[in-house]
Amino acid sequence: MNTTMLSKEKTNRLHKNIIIAGVGNRLLGDEGLGSHIIDSLSRIPLPSDVSIIDCGCDLLSIIPCLNEPRKIIVIDAVRAGGKPGRIYRFDYSKLQTTQAQMQSAHQIGPTDALGLLRRVYPALSKCEIIIIGIEPKAIEPGAELSEEIIQSFSDVKRLVLKELLLCSTDWQECLCVRYHRAQKKWFDIYSIGKNIGVNISNALSSIHTGVLPSYLVWVLAGLAILLLINYIIAF
Amino acid sequence: MHKSIVINHICRVEGHGGITVNIKDGKVTEVNMDIFEGSRFFEPLVVGRAYDEVAPILMRICAICSAAHTVASLMAVENAFDITVSPQTRLLRELLVHGGNIESHSLHLFCLAVPDFMNYPSAIALASDHPQKVKMGLELKKLGNTIQEAIGGRAIHPVNAVIGGFGKVPTGGQLLDLKEQLKKGLEQSLVTVDLVSGLQVPDFCISPNVFAALSFNGSAYSLFGDRIALSTNDTRDANRYKEICRESVVTHSHAKHSRFNDKPFAVGALARMALNGEKLSGKAKKAKEKLGLSSYSDNMLYNNAAQAVELVYSIERSMEIIDELLAAGIKQEKSIDVRAKAGIGTGAVEAPRGTLYHSYSFDEKGRLAEADVITPTAQNLANIEKDLRVSVENLIDRPKESLAPKLEMVVRAYDPCISCAVHLVEVNFL
Numbered sequence: 151m152n153t154t155m156l157s158k159e160k161t162n163r164l165h166k167n168i169i170i171a172g173v174g175n176r177l178l179g180d181e182g183l184g185s186h187i188i189d190s191l192s193r194i195p196l197p198s199d200v201s202i203i204d205c206g207c208d209l210l211s212i213i214p215c216l217n218e219p220r221k222i223i224v225i226d227a228v229r230a231g232g233k234p235g236r237i238y239r240f241d242y243s244k245l246q247t248t249q250a251q252m253q254s255a256h257q258i259g260p261t262d263a264l265g266l267l268r269r270v271y272p273a274l275s276k277c278e279i280i281i282i283g284i285e286p287k288a289i290e291p292g293a294e295l296s297e298e299i300i301q302s303f304s305d306v307k308r309l310v311l312k313e314l315l316l317c318s319t320d321w322q323e324c325l326c327v328r329y330h331r332a333q334k335k336w337f338d339i340y341s342i343g344k345n346i347g348v349n350i351s352n353a354l355s356s357i358h359t360g361v362l363p364s365y366l367v368w369v370l371a372g373l374a375i376l377l378l379i380n381y382i383i384a385f
Numbered sequence: 386m387h388k389s390i391v392i393n394h395i396c397r398v399e400g401h402g403g404i405t406v407n408i409k410d411g412k413v414t415e416v417n418m419d420i421f422e423g424s425r426f427f428e429p430l431v432v433g434r435a436y437d438e439v440a441p442i443l444m445r446i447c448a449i450c451s452a453a454h455t456v457a458s459l460m461a462v463e464n465a466f467d468i469t470v471s472p473q474t475r476l477l478r479e480l481l482v483h484g485g486n487i488e489s490h491s492l493h494l495f496c497l498a499v500p501d502f503m504n505y506p507s508a509i510a511l512a513s514d515h516p517q518k519v520k521m522g523l524e525l526k527k528l529g530n531t532i533q534e535a536i537g538g539r540a541i542h543p544v545n546a547v548i549g550g551f552g553k554v555p556t557g558g559q560l561l562d563l564k565e566q567l568k569k570g571l572e573q574s575l576v577t578v579d580l581v582s583g584l585q586v587p588d589f590c591i592s593p594n595v596f597a598a599l600s601f602n603g604s605a606y607s608l609f610g611d612r613i614a615l616s617t618n619d620t621r622d623a624n625r626y627k628e629i630c631r632e633s634v635v636t637h638s639h640a641k642h643s644r645f646n647d648k649p650f651a652v653g654a655l656a657r658m659a660l661n662g663e664k665l666s667g668k669a670k671k672a673k674e675k676l677g678l679s680s681y682s683d684n685m686l687y688n689n690a691a692q693a694v695e696l697v698y699s700i701e702r703s704m705e706i707i708d709e710l711l712a713a714g715i716k717q718e719k720s721i722d723v724r725a726k727a728g729i730g731t732g733a734v735e736a737p738r739g740t741l742y743h744s745y746s747f748d749e750k751g752r753l754a755e756a757d758v759i760t761p762t763a764q765n766l767a768n769i770e771k772d773l774r775v776s777v778e779n780l781i782d783r784p785k786e787s788l789a790p791k792l793e794m795v796v797r798a799y800d801p802c803i804s805c806a807v808h809l810v811e812v813n814f815l
Contacts, residue, residue: 176445177427204542206448210492211540213527262509266496269512270520293430293442 166201167219168318170310171212173205173226173260180234180286180299184225190303191310197320209263216271221278221317223310226260228283235285235298237305242279280313282306404792406777413781416774418766418796428756436462436725436751437548443743443758444542447802449492451542452485452533453736457743460732462548464624465747467728468721473710474550480706481536481546482608482734483699487570488529489737490654490692490699493800494577495522498689501794502584518580521573525696528570532703535559549721557715560707567704571668574696578672581693590795591684592775594768595648596656597629599735606657606664606698608735614660615645616681623733626742630759642767643759649767652739653799654691655682669698685772686798692737725751736761738800762801769799 170191176182188204196202205211209224228238242264260281268274284306287296332338357368407415427446431439440458444451456478463470470478495518496508505511512519530540535555537543545552595617599610613621613629621628629650630643644650658673659681665673673679676690731744739761746755772795780788 175448177430177442182445203540206445206451206541208448208541210496210523210526211448211530213523214530214534214540262507265509266512266519267523269509270516270523291427291430 166199166215167217167221168197168200168314169212169215169219169222170200170202171205171209171222171224172203173207173209173224175207176293177291179288179290179292179294180296181227181289182293183227183284183286183295183299186295187225187303187306191307194307197314197318199318199320200314209260210267213267216267216274218273219277221280221313222264222274223313224260224264224279224281225306225310226281226283227286227289228281230283230285232285233298234287234296235302237302237309238281238283238285239309240281240283242281245281278317282309282313404773404796406773406792408777408781411781413774413777416770416777418770418773428758431753431756434753436466436723436747436753439745439753439756440546440548441544443756446758446760448541449489450485450736450738450741450802452481452537453734453741454743455537455543455546456482457732457734457736457741459546459548460734461730461743461745462732462747463730464732465728465730465745466548466723466726466751468549468723470550470721471716471718473554473713473716473718474720476706476710477536477551477554478546479609480703480710481533481543482736483703483706484529484532484536486529486608486695486699486737487532487703488526489800490696491522491525491529491577493737494581494689494692494696495519495525497800498692498797499580499584501790501797502586502689521576525570525573525577528566528700531566532563535563547720548723550718551720554715554717557711560710560715564704564707567700567707571697571700571704574693574700575668575672577696578675578693581690582675584689586684586686586690587791587794588684589779589791590686590772590776590798592772594656594683594685595645595650596659597645597650597652597740597764598657598660599623599733599740600660601664604664605666606661606669606702608657610733610735613733613740615650616656616659617646619645623742624731624744626731626733626740626744626759627757630742630764632759632763641763642770643764644767649771650764651685651768651799652761652764653688654695654737655685655688656739657735658682658691658694665694665698667701669694669701672697685768685795688798688800692800723751725749738762738802739764760802762799765799765801769796769801 170188172184172186172188174182174184174186176185185204185206188202191202201215203212203215212222230238232238242261245261264279284299284302287298332340335341357364405415405417406413427443431442434442439462440455443458444455446454459478499518500506500508500511503511505514508519533543534540536545538545538553595615597613597615599608600612600614600620601607601610611623613623613626615629629645631645632641632643635642642649658678662673662678672694676694678687678690678694725747727747727749729744729746731742733740733742735741741761742757742759744757745753748754773792776792776795777788780791783791
């Protein structure tokens with residue numbers, strides 16, 4: 151039974167071919183933002199083909215997750231001269247061609263680690279690698295993040311979800327299933343919305359008699375409702 | 386003639402550090418191992434925190450040694466509260482520490498040290514010509530991470546090891562699966578020993594060393610022990626570690642230096658080999674003989690060879706632990722309830738780079754009043770400077786350009802984690 155469970159776990163891992171890795175040391179203030187964002191991402195539903203890993207200072211910790219990955223998203227603090235909390239998106243292959251240097255206090259820097267992994271694991275050469283960098287405010291001893299960094303987290307999460315939407319077969323499959331069902335008129339959101347709009351419009355049209363006294367009644371009723379709302383707000 | 390060698394950043398060590406050597410009239414006047422990475426202040430970070438918050442924070446000192454930091458921290462808390470854990474918990478913790486040892490040694494050997502001996506500027510360059518060698522190293526690192534994930538709940542920064550036990554105990558199936566992976570890892574570790582045995586170890590940094598390591602009463606080699614043994618035949622209880630590590634502040638470094646009887650000393654795989662090596666058995670014992678570590682070595686460059694032996698040892702011992710756990714039957718035991726009280730406790734573990742000490746004192750509500758963490762690299766810093774001085778004296782006629790890589794090689798042989806070594810409390814006199 152245990153072996154069956156294990157093989158299931160293995161299958162799950164094999165299935166997870168998108169990796170989100172947070173890098174950083176939580177004892178150095180904003181330096182640990184990559185690690186913190188992983189906590190934040192672990193609280194929201196993600197596609198089943200996604201692995202999230204808090205690497206601490208060691209990006210090579212993603213090795214156990216490397217099974218012909220299709221996409222790796224690395225989240226780390228990046229000093230690029232912008233305002234604290236500013237978000238950058240780098241394509242790793244372009245980083246190499248432009249000789250970009252990432253300043254990092256981690257033992258084997260993220261770019262070196264990725265370079266090493268690409269040399270050793272040929273499957274990674276076809277893998278898209280995205281680095282999402284956030285401009286830190288304070289890299290100094292402390293377990294807390296700066297306010298600017300905390301505020302940037304919702305945008306970072308949005309960017310990560312956008313990246314996942316582009317590549318996650320799980321989510322794309324979800325959308326495909328939804329689309330095919332909609333084609334068969336099963337919970338077609340467009341059709342349902344259109345019907346609701348048409349029905350409201352029809353209801354209003356039926357009230358629209360074109361007779362002056364009817365208009366007058368509606369105007370007076372509207373005025374009374376407004377006065378009532380005003381009265382409620384005032385008291 | 387004045388000559389000054391300044392290496393502003395030592396590549397391929399954990400964290401940031403530098404070496405400054407001043408030579409005047411053909412004599413070495415000054416050798417400084419500089420720590421200029423921001424001081425970490427990690428001890429004050431936990432002061433005032435509840436007892437169960439300490440390990441999750443302090444294990445973040447180092448990603449590579451997070452298993453050793455976690456176990457040392459938990460042991461310190463448990464000693465302060467007089468908690469005795471079950472034999473199963475002790476074995477699982479030992480397995481967790483071996484996972485960290487396998488991860489760290491394979492990473493250091495293949496990505497940081499071997500490029501030196503094979504004349505490659507980096508692991509990436511080595512991987513271009515020898516991808517299978519580097520891949521094997523990374524596969525061994527993965528094995529270490531896998532053990533930590535199975536036992537500690539995560540590949541690094543374990544969350545499953547808690548005060549008094551484990552949050553979740555691994556199943557027999559998980560342990561059997563680990564053993565299968567360890568069998569493959571053992572073969573790879575023996576290939577590693579073959580690789581290391583083929584490397585030429587230079588002799589420019591030979592100087593008398595004082596070694597220190599934890600001593601275990603039993604007949605087997607261990608990464609645990611309640612006494613500290615020195616090659617000077619001195620011994621102390623682990624909770625009297627301050628008598629061994631007399632720390633002093635040096636002006637050129639953010640990290641304190643440790644000395645015993647005013648002499649620098651070395652901790653780590655070579656120290657363990659020197660003090661406890663005769664207790665090795667099985668394939669690890671053969672590996673030790675093959676790598677020329679049967680006799681006491683004063684050449685710290687052999688620390689790499691000692692790590693290769695420990696790689697074999699940690700894998701063999703991990704398999705033994707799994708057999709012991711399975712033979713006794715895995716019990717789904719809950720962690721022991723904690724009754725907080727005022728107390729002082731020390732936890733000591735042989736981390737990959739040497740003896741690691743965590744020592745805490747708690748108030749009656751279980752809040753941390755004082756913390757002291759002494760990492761292996763902090764203990765080694767004075768000895769590194771001693772070896773650098775000897776190396777410069779032996780290589781003084783060499784051109785500056787060829788001397789610098791040799792000095793970096795000495796520092797890297799210690800496998801220093803400079804980020805961990807930095808812990809300094811600032812004092813303001815008002």
